[in-house]
Amino acid sequence: MKSMxxxxxxxxxxxKQAELEAFKDMDREAVEYIGKEFHDSVSLETLxxxxxxxxxxxxxxxxxxxxxxxxxxxxxxxxxxxxxGVEIPAQVCSxxxxxxxxxxxxxxxxxxxxxxxxxxxxxxLSEGTTQAFTEKMQAGISYGNFYPGETQTxxxxxxxxxxxxxxxxxFQNDTQELKAALATDAQHDAQLEQFKKLHRSA
Numbered sequence: 001m002k003s004m005x006x007x008x009x010x011x012x013x014x015x016k017q018a019e020l021e022a023f024k025d026m027d028r029e030a031v032e033y034i035g036k037e038f039h040d041s042v043s044l045e046t047l048x049x050x051x052x053x054x055x056x057x058x059x060x061x062x063x064x065x066x067x068x069x070x071x072x073x074x075x076x077x078x079x080x081x082x083x084x085g086v087e088i089p090a091q092v093c094s095x096x097x098x099x100x101x102x103x104x105x106x107x108x109x110x111x112x113x114x115x116x117x118x119x120x121x122x123x124x125l126s127e128g129t130t131q132a133f134t135e136k137m138q139a140g141i142s143y144g145n146f147y148p149g150e151t152q153t154x155x156x157x158x159x160x161x162x163x164x165x166x167x168x169x170x171f172q173n174d175t176q177e178l179k180a181a182l183a184t185d186a187q188h189d190a191q192l193e194q195f196k197k198l199h200r201s202a
Contacts, residue, residue: 020057023094026101027055030108037137040164041171042112049086050111055104057094066091080144081107085115099144106134106146117173120192128154129170136163 028051035047058066064075067082081103083090090107094100109130118126128150135142135151142151158166161181168174182192 019094023057023092023100023104024054027090027092027104027108030101030104033105033137034108034112038112038133038167038171041167046086046112050108053086053089053111055090055092055107057092060093060095063091063093080146083107083110086111096144099146102134102138102142102144102146105137106130109133113170114173117169117171120169120173120175124150125154125157126170128152129157129166132158133167133170 031047031050034050035042056066060079063079063081067073067075067079070082070084070088079093080096080099081090081092090104090111092100092103092107096103113126113130121129127147131142131147131151132154134146154166161178165177165181168177178192
């Protein structure tokens, strides 16, 4: 009996190790895919930093604890991952196999983004833009339906200004193309504010 239990526990350990290796492969592939998909916007320096900082995979409970430690706030309900640029490894929940690749892409895109560009977008539109780019990398599909309202608002902005303009703001904090698309500096600032409010009023 004891021998069967030992064999079973060894089998469980091997399964978990194999699963973790698969997640690590997904993580490496995500960084390379971002570099390929957004090669005009993401710098080689940023990609190198991301390659040297593999994501960490945690249970819901471990993820919530890590979030509270890093932010000093309780984890929001349904948290699937979080990141702080390239200061720490991206933290990803390992409990949902159907959405883990999407969560990895989402958090890795956060890492690839420019903090000042994100500040210009505001937290709602930043999340929506991150998710819109995630879905673009998944042929327009979302398995987790993350940030639906924010993503819809970001897609409206991209439709109005073009993907490239939003990419340059998100990844490089370069507003030139966005300003040109929105006609004048004054209009740019007002319209970007309007897009930020769009989600909150929806």
